[in-house]
Each structure stands twice: as structure tokens, then as C-alpha cells.
Amino acid sequence: EPEERYRIAATAQSKMPVIRRVLERHPDEQKLVIGAYLDQLDELGVALDAPVIQGSTTNKERERLFQAFRTGEIKTLVVSKVANFSIDLPEAAVAVQVSGTFGSRQEEAQRLGRVLRPKADGRQAHFYTVVSRDTLDSEYAAHRQRFLAEQGYAYTIVDAADLAGPGEVNGPDWVDEPAD
Template identity: 80%
Template sequence: MVRRLVQRHADDQVLVIGAYLDQLDQLGELLDAPVIQGSTRNRERERLFEAFRTGQIRTLVVSKVANVSIDLPEAGVAIQVSGTFGSRQEEAQRLGRVLRPKADGRGAHFYTVVSRDTIDQEYAAHRQRFLTEQGYVYTIVDADDIPDPA
């Protein structure tokens, strides 16, 4: 599903955001994208963030280290694959990361990938209620409704 979404937004700068390091490493391999996590040295983090800012890197996989204090204004798409349970603050930070105005005026997309009939579905509903109360609008889309570009 994440690969489909990244391909759908091939012309955008995409952040794939999650909490589970093994999952993020697998996604980095699948997407052929660098992964930034807590063990990534600061110099390497800054190099990758700068390459993303300038468009040299179109997709970046990040752990919770990118939740705060990282300036990535051109990120137009965020794909959240895992979060800290029902953390409303974390989701709001991640959403805010892509909603910043873009230099070229384009819009932003925020996706949360959730497996049906799991505890994650309950956590996602909790976060969704909070953001809906803040005035954000959600559209729930089934994976089958997003075509595989391949």
C-alpha cells in the first residue's frame, strides 16, 4: 500500500513516517529510500534532510526523530505507517509537517495506513476524532480503491 501511495505521488516529495524501526527499514528497502532514525548520526541526518529539501531525494523514511524541530517545508505528502498508540499530539505534528504552504502553491496529502480489525484501527479512530474536532476532514479509502500503478 505504501509503495502504491508513493508511486501515486511520484512528482511530490514524500515522507514515510513511523515508529517501528524494523518496519521502517523494510520500507526503506522496498522504496529504495533512505531511513532516518535515532541511531542515524546528526551529520548524516542533516545531509539527508538537505537533500530532501532541495529535491535530490524525493522520498524519505523517518522515525519519530522527525516529529519535531525539523524544517521540511516542501514535503507535500506524508504517509504515516505507525504511531504512538493514540497520540493526538504526534498525529497533529505530523499533519502540520505537510500542511505548511508550498512555494509553488500546491496542496498537501496526509495518509495513515491502518490494518483493518487490529488495535491500530482503534488508535487511528481516536486520533481521527481529535483532528475532526479541530476542523480537519478525513476520507477513509479502502486499499482496493487505490489502483496499483504497475
């Protein structure tokens, strides 16, 4: 039952305040929140007041939302694996990965590719992975991190407590952030 244990860790409610804090660090940037579990993504869409794009979203609606994101009308999009391939969103400067397909290195590389493209105005892109500590979620993240380090990406691990605002309790999560 590793799949179920991973799902429980990957969709932990304690990730929500961490996700919010990460997004707050980039108020003026175009942000993607990326995950694998549709119920989690639906909850995030409601909590963040952001549209959700998933497999059941019609092509017409996807294109409308992508276009609104490209023009800046929408600042945050919550997307499932449908965004891993075949979309071009160079405006995305921030991606927050909240869950993935176990330790899939290909998926991580695809998601990084969504944001780590040169920005026309020279802005820096940021890719975050929010991970539940001491779980399969963190084991799989370490596996992906090793692969990306081999590809030349640098990581900084930030404890959720370091992102917390006054009085916030963030739970046992940490954030994996590629360094500059």
C-alpha cells in the same frame, strides 16, 4: 498485551503494497514515510530504495539527508519519531504514516504539521495514514481522527482495494486521507 497486538497490526506486511500505491499517486512530490517501529522502517527503506532517518542516524548524516530532500535530490525519506520535532521540511508535500505511538493525538498533529504548511507554489499537501482494518491499529486511528476532526481537519477513508492495480492483493488495510 495491547502494545504487542498494536505492533503486530501496525507493522503488517499487507501495508507494503498500499504504501507503494499511495506513493505512486504522487510521483513528482517530496514524500515522507513516517513510522514508530525501526524494523518496519528499515524494511520500508530497502523496499522503497529510500534513506532511513532514525535515532541512531548521526546529526551530520541527518542534516545531509534533510538537505538532499530540501533540494529535491532525494524524493522520499523514511523517518522515525525523530522527525516529529525540531525539523523544518516545508518541501514535503506528502506524508504517509505507517505506524505511530498508539493513539497519540500530539504525534499525529506534529506529523500533520510536517506537510500541511502553505506551499510557495500553491500545491496542496496530502497526509495519509495506512491502517490495518479491524485491529487496535484502526481503533487508535479512529481516536486520532476524532481529535483532528475537532480541530477542523476533514478525512476521507479510502479502501486499499480502491488503490490496487491489476492483480494486486492489498490485504485488510485502509487509508485515512484528509480531504481537501
